[in-house]
Amino acid sequence: MLKKRIIPCLDIKDGRTVKGVNFVDIKDAGDPIELAKRYVIEGADELVFLDITATLENRKALVKLVERIAKEINIPFTVGGGISSVEDALALIQAGADKISINSLAVKNPQLITDLKNRFGSQFVVVAIDTKLVNGKWKVFIKGGTYETELETLAWVKKVEELGAGEILLTSMNSDGTKNGFDIETTKAVSELVNIPVIASGGAGKTQHFTEVFTKTQVNAGLAASIFHFGEIPIPQLKNELKNKNIPIR
Numbered sequence: 001m002l003k004k005r006i007i008p009c010l011d012i013k014d015g016r017t018v019k020g021v022n023f024v025d026i027k028d029a030g031d032p033i034e035l036a037k038r039y040v041i042e043g044a045d046e047l048v049f050l051d052i053t054a055t056l057e058n059r060k061a062l063v064k065l066v067e068r069i070a071k072e073i074n075i076p077f078t079v080g081g082g083i084s085s086v087e088d089a090l091a092l093i094q095a096g097a098d099k100i101s102i103n104s105l106a107v108k109n110p111q112l113i114t115d116l117k118n119r120f121g122s123q124f125v126v127v128a129i130d131t132k133l134v135n136g137k138w139k140v141f142i143k144g145g146t147y148e149t150e151l152e153t154l155a156w157v158k159k160v161e162e163l164g165a166g167e168i169l170l171t172s173m174n175s176d177g178t179k180n181g182f183d184i185e186t187t188k189a190v191s192e193l194v195n196i197p198v199i200a201s202g203g204a205g206k207t208q209h210f211t212e213v214f215t216k217t218q219v220n221a222g223l224a225a226s227i228f229h230f231g232e233i234p235i236p237q238l239k240n241e242l243k244n245k246n247i248p249i250r
Helices: 032-042 056-072 086-095 104-108 111-120 153-163 184-193 207-216 235-244
Strands: 005-013 016-021 024-030 047-051 077-080 099-102 125-134 137-142 147-152 167-172 198-201 221-224
Touching: 005 032, 005 198, 005 235, 016 032, 024 032, 032 047, 032 056, 032 235, 047 056, 056 077, 056 086, 077 125, 086 099, 086 111, 099 104, 099 111, 104 111, 104 137, 111 125, 111 153, 125 153, 137 153, 147 153, 153 167, 153 184, 167 184, 184 198, 184 207, 207 221, 207 235
Parallel strands: 005 047, 005 221, 047 077, 077 099, 099 125, 125 167, 167 198, 198 221
Antiparallel strands: 005 016, 016 024, 125 137, 137 147
C-alpha cells in the first residue's frame, strides 16, 4: 500500500497566504515563505501553492515567489493559478515547481491537460476539481468556486484521467473551511473511480478526519490549510496519531 501524504495548502493572494470558509470570507494567514519553511521542519510531505486571484500581473509575481520558495525548501511542491498554456507551466517549473495544478482552464480547454502531459509527463500534471452538491448532483465549479459549470463531477474526473492527468486534487466546496470533516461520500466515489492518486481537500478540523478519509476512501493524500497555518493541529502530532492507528504514513 502506498504511504499516505500530508499536504498543507497555501492559498496565495497578493503575495500573502489567505484562508476562507466555503471559498469566501478570506482572511490573512501569514507569509508563504515562512509558512513553507515551518512545514518542512514539521515534516509535511508536499506543499501546494494556489494563486487564487491569478491575473497576468500576478503570474509574473508568482514566478518570482516560486523561485524564492524553491531556494528555501527541499520537499516537492505544486503550484497553480492562471496556468493557461505549456509556456506558463514551463516558467513555473523552471522557477522550481515540481508539479503544476490547473482547474478552470482545464475545464475551458481540456486539451491543455494532454498538452501538459505530452510536454512534461503526467506526473507533473495535477488537475484541481472544485465540486459542490447542487440539486442532488455533484457539479464542477470554476473561477475560484464562483461559477457553476454543466459538468458533473464523476464524469469530469474520469475525463481528466483519460486526458492524461497524473493526480486529482478534489475539493468539496460544501466542506471547505468548515472543519467538520472531509466529504467522505464524494471523495470515496472519486477515489474508487480512477487509477491515479487523489488528494482529499476541504473540511479537515481534527486528526480523526484524516483517519476517516484514509480508512474509508482510496485517497492517497489529505490536504488542509487553516488547521496547519494557525497551529491547531501540528503535523508531527497528526502523523504520530495516524501511525498509532496503523495508517501507513510517510
